[in-house]
Amino acid sequence: MRADEVRSLLIAVREGRISPDEAVASLRRLPVDDLGFAQLDTHRELRQGLPETIYAEHKTPAQTVAIAERLLAGTTGPVLATRVPPDSAAMLVARRPEAIYHPVARVVVVRSESEPAPLGLVAVVSAGTSDQPVAEEAAVVAEACGIKVERVADAGVAGLHRILAARAPLDEADAVIVVAGxxxxxxxxxGGLTGAPVVAVPTSVGYGSSFEGLSALLGMLNSCAAGLxxxxxxxxxxxxxxxxxxLNRKRA
Known part of the structure; x- marks a missing residue:
């Protein structure tokens, strides 16, 4: 349940369209929906402004579909699943034809944010083509949540002119997500080129001593760019x- 849904419920009581008891019955379903194998936090978006998202890896296709169906029934907001195996994606799309599977990102978006205007602009920059799956996960999830996304692909430091040629989206963005292995x-x-908040995401791309992303992670944690x-x-x-x-705080 979202803050605007609670607000609409209270307005409906005030206007006499539903009774106080009906409103209490709607609220009583919060904050946990017990499916037996999963307990859904139906109050998360109300508290945090973030939708509960299905992490589909290691879940069965039937579990992923059941959780999605219950989330769809409980909110008007976006419903999405990440790290979705192909068999789970196929079952979810078969059950919900409106669902969109993004195979590179391994994300299924069943319902996107319906706000008419985007929350803001986020630039998603990937250092190399091999980083694209992680970058696309960030981009697809952000778009599903009502954020406008500008993608900048394959702009790593081995060819610094590539990122310098993409200054416009960096200057315009409310935040920049940078994905690199x-x-x-x-x-x-x-971080030295823009005053926007920069979110760094290390990837597991690289040869032996990259230690499956640990080298990139430690390099980013030790960045000399303040505030990263x-x-x-x-x-x-x-x-x-x-x-x-x-961006939710900016809107508030």
Missing amino acids: MEGALPSII VVCNIDNGFGAAMFALRL
Whole structure:
């Protein structure tokens, strides 16, 4: 349930369209919906402004579909699943034809944010083509939550002119998500080029001593660009949620 849904419920009581008892019955379903194998936090969006999202990896297709169906029934907001295996995506799209599967991002968006105007602009910059799955996870999730996204692909530090040629979206963005593997240097470069909040996402892309993203993570944590925020390895979703928190506050 969302804040605007609670507000609408209270207005309906005030205007006599529903009774106080009916409103109490609607609120009584909060904040947990017990499915047996999962307990859905139906109050999360009301508290945090962030939709509860299905992490589909290691869930069965039937579990993913059941959770999605219950979330759809309980909110008018976006419903999405991340790290979705192909068999789960196929079942979810078969059950819900309006669902859209993004195979590169491994994200299924069943319902997007319906706000007519975007919350703001986020630039999603990836250092290399191999970083695209993580960058797309961030971009698709952000778009589903009502954020306008500008993608800048393959702009790593090995060819610095590429990021310098993309200054316009960096200057215009309310926040910048930077996705990089290898040594993870790109967020520091971008942090020195823009005054927008920069969210760095290390990826597990790289050769042996990259230690599956640990090298990039440590490089970003030790950035000399002040105020850089760093997410976990391959966590494009977390970067999108941080951007959503920022923009929700801006809107408030």
